Amino acid sequence: MKYKQPNRPQKSWIRWFAVWLASFTAVVVLMPALLVRTVPGSGPVPDAVNIKDSMEVSRQGEPPWIPVYLAKEKRTELVSLEQYVRGVVAAEMPMEFELEALKAQAMAARTYILRRLLDGDQSSVPVPEAMVTDTTAHQVYVTDQELKQRWGEENYVSYMEKLNRAVTETKDIILTYQGQPIEASFFSTSNGYTENSEDYWNVALPYLRSVASPWDAKLSPRYKETITLTGKELQRMLGLSSAIPVTSGNTSSIKVIERSAGNRIKKLSINGKLFTGREVREKLGLNSSQFQWKYTNGKWEITTFGYGHGVGMSQWGANGMAKESRKAEEIVKYYYTGIELGKASNLLKGKVSNKIGFPAYKSRESGKNG
16 A cells, blocks of 8 residues: 655644634733723723713613723723722822812812713824823823822822712712813912913803912912023024013013903013913913013023913812812812702713714723722
């Protein structure tokens, strides 16, 4: 009987195909778990969640899920609404602040993300599976793991207890105007007044009106700051064609043309060139658009008052009000004119955004409390 040569090419092909199939299956199953994970404390997560589903599940009595893009780690983390609010409050306010100020911040943070969910707003998010980032492009957010490193073992338990109270005692509460969630902007420190929205963003919103905020000057370490620039630096940063002339300390080449209701510089002229106060603030990296200047010892000294854009709730002002025994509701109704408190769950019922059609991803982990 003649010996038959085995068909080696065929067996090799079969082995290669088996290896390829196993590798492909592993990638399909494992990659979503590597790129998108849930956070302990978020509770059980639906098998498949996307942005649209994150609102859909709320109709079944479950919380909406917030996919947060962690910029430094370049991955998306899936958290419940209240877990997200907790991470924002921890990032945006010192835990030494009064409880009522933290509660006011929690309501503002919850309102911000709910508005994005309802509007289907994915602006400034670099990946399709996320709703927001953890940066100042949206709201700063920190994970529990980061908080343990930031606070240390000694403070973690007491701070987390206080933080949980702020979130739990305001659970589901949002800020509304005519039944809809507001643009709940906030900032660190006022110059003594908050700003009308149109004076900084060119959009007039009836609940973002200028109000007095006298607490900031007494409490905030960021109320006043002075920076020093050379004439060449100032010329370059402002994009001027020539240096600003100075004669015997006279700085008449810089003139304020208009001030806002919040006493910030709205328009000014520098060397005959027209700027908004916001433009100068951003070009020079100033803390505020209320600033003064003087030329001394061959350099420009620019002093700012306040820290941030000035629109909405002042965080240090909120803490000042809380120190005067004002409740969180009083604080938010003071800084956001004419608003009411509402419930996120009521607005989410049956309102699934049609503007977002993100690919579903599967979570491979279930969170546990703590």
